Amino acid sequence: MQTVVSTPIELLDASEELSKMIRSSDIYHHYVEARRNMLEDEEAKRLIEAFNHHKVKFDEVQRFGKYHPDYSEVTKTLRIAKREMDLHESVSTYKRAERDLEKLLTEVSEVLATSVSPNIKVPSNNPYFDNSSCSGGCGSGGSCSC
Incomplete structure (x- = not known):
């Protein structure tokens, strides 16, 4: 059954209901549990801290790029920390x-976007696998047909 929303307050109420539905989904509960497990995992904490430490070093070296004497070593160490x-x-x-x-x-x-208009594009932060977003945007030769 389709609900007709006629006022902004009804729209906000409907969006709150949608939010509650998402928060009650198995996907959301799995996310919360996985996040809690990761944050409580001492080895994960150590690995994340090590990665962040190497990332700071990389950011310092990155300013000079490959011309920095430690660029290769810092880059390699960061990749290893990220992989671990x-x-x-x-x-x-x-x-x-x-x-x-x-x-x-x-x-x-x-x-939601396509129910309002088929011309509305929703960015997904994943231009390689998103079939419906405007990859690149207008003026960049993207697929948004504008």
Whole structure:
């Protein structure tokens, strides 16, 4: 049954109801559990902290690019720290749950946008796998047909 919303307050109430539905979904509960597990995992904390430490060093070296004497070593160390962090079970589980929740939110946004107008594009932050967003935007030769 389709609900007709005629006032801004009714629209806000309906959006609050949609938000409650999302927060009661299995996808959201899995995300919350995965996040809690990652934040409570001491090894994950250590790996995230190490990655952040190496990222700060990389940002300092990045200003000079490949001309910095430590560029190759710092870049390599950062990649290794990121790989170790990403491969840790609680971190990878969290990242998968985060992507699943983001996908759900993107799909809901697309349904809302296209129900208003088929010309509205919803960015998904993933230009390689998003079939319905305006990849590149107007003036960049993107696929938004403007």
